Amino acid sequence: MKVKVKRWHTVAIWQWDMEDSTDLCGICHGPFDSCCPDCRIPGDNCPLLWGKCTHCFHLHCINKWIETNDSEGTCPMDRQIFEAAT
Amino acid sequence: MSSDRLIASEASLSKKRKSSSVAARPSESATGEGSSSRASASTLSLSSSSSSPKPSSSSTTLPYKVLPANPLEHSFARARELEDNKRRRTASNNSSSSTVNSRHIGDENSNSKMSIDPQKAFFPTTNSASSSTGIGLGRAGPRTGDTLKTVSLNGMKGSAPVVRRTDVQGRQPVKKLVIKNFTVTPELPKDYELERWKVLQQAIHAIQESKPVTSSLEELYRTCENLCHQKYGDTLYKKLSAEVETHIHKVVERLLNSNLDQDTILEAVHTAWADHCRQLIMIRSIFLYLDRTFVLQTQGVSSIWDMGLDLWRRLVMNQQEIRTKVLAGILRLIDKDRGGDIISQPLILSLLRMLTDINLYASVFETPFLQNSRLYYHVEGETNVHRFTVPEYLRYAQQRLVEETNRFEGYLDKSTRGGLISAVEGELLERWTDMLLQKGFESVMVAHSLQDLRLWHDLLTRVNGLEKLSIHFGNYVKKTGKALVIDPSRDDQMVEGLLKFKQEVDEVVSNCFQNSELFLNVLKECFESFINTRQNKPAELVAKYLDLRLRSGNKDLTDEELESTLDRVLILFRYIQGKDVFEAFYKRDLAKRLLLNKSASFDAEKSMLSKLKAECGAGFTTKLEGMFKDMDISKDIMVNFRASKMYNKMGNLDLHVNVLTQGNWPTYPPAEANIPDQISQCQEVFKEFYLSKHKGRRLMWQNSLGHSVVKAHFPSGTKELQLSLFQAIILLLFNDVDESHLSYKEIKQLSNIDPKELDRTLQSLACGKYRVLVKHPKSKDVSETDEFSFNKDFTASLTRIKINAIQLKETQEENASTNERIFQDRQFQVDAAIVRIMKTRKQLSHTLLMSELFEQLKFSIKPTDLKKRIESLIDRDYLERDKNDQSLYKYVA
Structure with a gap:
């Protein structure tokens, strides 16, 4: 007597690949898991961006910040020039 | 005819026209011409001319500028002419007193000069013009100098003699116009009026005694006409009314003497009245001419018909004994009618018409009648309200109202309608409204007797009782609804029961209460109140009910039925305050339906989603929509995966993975399990594929789903x-x-x-x-x-x-975790509310803060939980306690 699996419907949950995915974006204070305040659905349309300084933000959030004059292109967390980690 | 006579008649003519006593003396007639105002004007001008005949001197004294066509000059000219005439006439008087030559005025061919005062001939034509010029200083009329030559007598006599005065000097002999007096007017015989009246009187008596009239009606009519012509209208009218009056007196006497009781007197009065009317019509026909002339022309005299009615009112109906008996009789008859006895409707109709005709209906009949009706229904209502069941009583009241309304068709005057109906409504309904509602409304609702409920509504509308009805309706809804909601042992049937109940009361409101705003509002309020008497559970059960309906394996509902069920459930959902509870459970169930592929119909799911969106706004459904989106994306990924080279590594295992976005779905505890190697490998292949497509992510397997x-x-x-x-x-x-x-x-x-x-x-x-x-x-x-x-x-x-x-x-754990989750979410709301309140108030005592919180928060929460949240906020430096007063909180900016 044998059983054999024919179909396997399973479920996976995706998260951003980071140490603590419940962490909050330093700019919008929303969880990385959910999207930036301007987007409705988390996912590739609202990705995250890591800087070389190891700080991470919603891409839309950090873009908005960099575009302001006050930012002078710095990371809001450590005031160093923000460069995206490749 | 002598010339004297002519002049006299002339004078009388002028007297007729001017109604001023102009003397026959021609010298004076000049000054007395025209209307009085004109006369004074001429007097003025004449006197000035006579005192100083030189026109130049006169004109210089006048304050007016003398124009070439100055009317003043006319008056001078006229004055001169008058002088001439005077002279001429006196001459003719002297010379032609002997030549009595009577001629007809109309004889135009005669070239004889008529002795007519030119003034008189002159003025009839110019009168209007000159009088309109007032004093004569204004605009001049026709040029009088010219018109003097031809003067028409048209206006005076009817014939048109033209008096031609060929010679101003008046040397030709003057012919005289003689006017004869009438011959003696025919005189009526002295007893003419009496004689004629006797004829008429006879006729009247005959009519009154219902005997044939001896003279022909034509003749009688003529008689009346003649009498009126001879100005006997007044006496005729008086005699006639006296005649009618005496007859009515007789009638009254007969009525009084015959010792009639209440019933028979009605018949007697009715007959007498009918006779009276018939006679009056006949008499009026004969005296039609009197009615049309004397009565119309004389003020304060009423027509023969009205006179007859008036006499009847004064003599018959103001007779205390008759009136009381008649009234009592009518009222008794109506009571009998109400009691179901058959009465003579024509009799009562005729009597009431009589009262209306003689203007006694409103003043004499109506008030006692209404009082009587009120009393009647006061007594009857009181007996019946205790004797009948409530629905029976209502039907009885309805029946009575219909009957009373029909009475207006039968014999009552329409003017009484409002009073009578409101009296009946007052006695039968208004008086008992509260008692009836208390005693019988609930049972009617329980029995769901639509007919009775409609009756309730109809009857209470009449007496402004809808407010009360709505209160009782609301109480019933609350009571029944609460019974459905409150019992935990009947949770299984709660939603089903609520839906059924809602359908029932909706039916009542729409069918019986005319879907009126009042009842719809009451319904809404009551549902909201009772459904929220139990915290959270109704919301949870509604969500679960929807899950059952939307789950596959529910074949007993067609799509339309399913749709309408969803709509109805949504109405319940609308009343529920704990929308977050609903959302949590609905989401959990939806997740299971989607992931385990148990959804009956994708369309139904979407339709429910859009309904919720319409109800609660987009924010409410964002996550639910995200779940559907994840399902769609997963399908696409699987298609891509199957098409990719990596799929070859799968062997013959049919793997399907739903990749979820964590935030959209309910949180699940991680469920570890050792997955068999073969399958585990396949999963890894998929993972590799997925992460190659979506960088920067990681996948976690959720085996429990x-x-x-x-x-x-x-x-x-x-x-x-x-x-x-x-x-x-x-x-x-x-x-x-x-x-x-x-x-x-x-x-x-x-x-x-x-x-x-x-x-x-x-x-x-x-x-x-x-x-x-x-x-x-x-x-x-x-x-x-x-x-x-x-x-x-x-x-x-x-x-x-x-x-x-x-x-x-x-599972119980699932339920508990969902509830825990709801509680957690609510804590944030509590925190937000506390901060909001404190930010505006700056400082607040504990009790005040609590009461404001209970007001603001849509869900019920235990005071201890609130206290915990306050503590937590103090810990996080949002608030601080006052140093002196521990129960006073201050907002920390």
Whole structure:
């Protein structure tokens, strides 16, 4: 007597690949898991961006910040020039 | 005829025209011409001219500028002419006194000069013009100098003699116009009026005694006409009314003497009245001429008909005895009619018409009648309200109202309608409204008797009782609804019961209460109030009810039925305050339906979603929509995956993965399990594929939400089993151990499934409806010492067997975790509310803060929980306690 699996419907949950995915974006204070305040659905349309300084933000959030004059292109967390980690 | 006579008649003519006593003396007639104002004007001008005949001197004294066509000059000219005439006339008087030559005025051919004062001939034509010029200083009329030559007498006589005065000097002989007086007017015989009246009187008497009239009506009419012509209208009228009056006196006497009782007097009065009217019509016809001339022309005299009615009113109906008897009789008749006896409607109609005709209906009949009616229904209502059941009583009241309304068709005057109907309504309904509502409304609602309820509404509308009705209706709804909601043992049927109840009351409101705003509002308020008497549970049950309807395997509903059910449930949802509770449970159930592929219809799901969106706004459904989106994306990914090269590594396992976005879905505790190597490898292949497509992510397997199809070979045949992943993992363990048993502990170790989950899974496999495993020893519950083996004797009529229904069931832990989740979410709302209040108030005592919070928060929460939140906010430096007063909070900016 044998059983054999024919179909396997399973479920996976995706998260951003980071140490603590419940962490909050330093700019919008929303969880990385959910999207930036301007987007409705988390996912590739609202990705995250890591800087070389190891700080991470919603891409839309950090873009908005960099575009302001006050930012002078710095990371809001450590005031160093923000460069995206490749 | 002498000239004197002529002049006299002339003078009388002028007197007629001017109504001023102009003397026959021609000298004076000049000054007395025209209307009085004109006369004074001429006097002025004449006197000035006579005192100083030189026109130049006169004109210089005048304050007016003398124009060439100055009217003043006319008056001078006229004055001169008058002088001439005077002279001429006196001359003719002297000379032609002997020549009496009477001629007709109309004789135009005679060239004789008529002795007519030119002034008189002159003025009739110019009168209007000159009088319009007032004093004569204004605009001049026709040029009088010219017109003097031809003067028409048209206006004076009717014939048109033209008097031609050929010679201004008046030397020719003057002919005289003689006017004769009338011959003696025919005189009436002295007793003419009396004689004629006698004829008429006879006729009147004949009519009054209902005897044939001897003279012809034509003749009588003429007689009356003649009398009127001879100005006897006044006396005729007086005599006639006296005649009628005496007759009515007789009638009254007869009525009084015949000693009639209440019933017979009605007949007697009715007959007398009918006779009176008939006679009056006849008399009026004869005296029509009098009615048309004398009565019309004389003020303060009423027509013969009105006179007759007036006399009747004064003499008959103001007779206390008759009036009382008649009134009492009528009222008794009406009471009899109400009592169901047959009465003579024409009789009562005629009597009431009589009262209306003689203007006594409103003043004499109406008030006693209304009082009587009120009394009647006061008594009857009181007996019946105790004798009948409530619906019976209502029907009785309705019946009575219809009857009373019909009475207006029958005999009552329409003017009484408002008074009578409101009296009946007042006595039968208004007086008892509260009692009836208390006694009988609820039972009617319980019996769901639409007809009775409609009657309730109709009757209470009449007496402004809808407000009361709505209160009782609301109380009933609240009471019944609360009974449905409050009992935990009947939770299973709660939503079904509520839906049915809602449908019933809706039917009542729309069918019986005319869907009026009042009742709709009451309904809404009451549902909101009772459905929220129990916290959270109704919301949860509504969500679960929807889950049951939307789940597959519900074949008893057509699409339309399903749709309408969803709509109805949504109305219940609208009343529920705990929308967050609903959302949490709905989401959990939706997740299961989607992931376990148990949704009956994707369309129905979407339609429900859009309904919720319309009801609560987009924010409410964002996450739910995200769930659908995840399902769609997963489908796409699987299509791509199957098309990719990596799919070749899969072997013949049909793998399907739903990739979820964490935030959209309910949170699930991680469910560890040792997945068989073969499957685990396949999952890894997919993971690799997925992460290659979506950088920067990671995948976590959620085993509790998966399901699988497994082929199992039993001695009795091959079966396809639909299993949860845990069930499949456990079954696969038995592949390796052939005939022998596996102990609980072995299974636990090999599968690495959470003990609670393991217990449930083993139980479902070995103790459920389909027992694929055999438990040793056999019992209903799984314990750690049990052993399991394959069930070789498994038989089932179906080839496809679903054993994973267990997954759809909500476990207590799930329920608790959902509730916990709701509570957590609410804490944020509480925090926000506290901060909001404190930010505006700056400082607030504990009790005030609490009461404001209870007002603001849509859900009920225990004061201790609120206290915890306040403490937490103090810890986080949002608030601080006052140093002196511990119960006073201050907002920390």
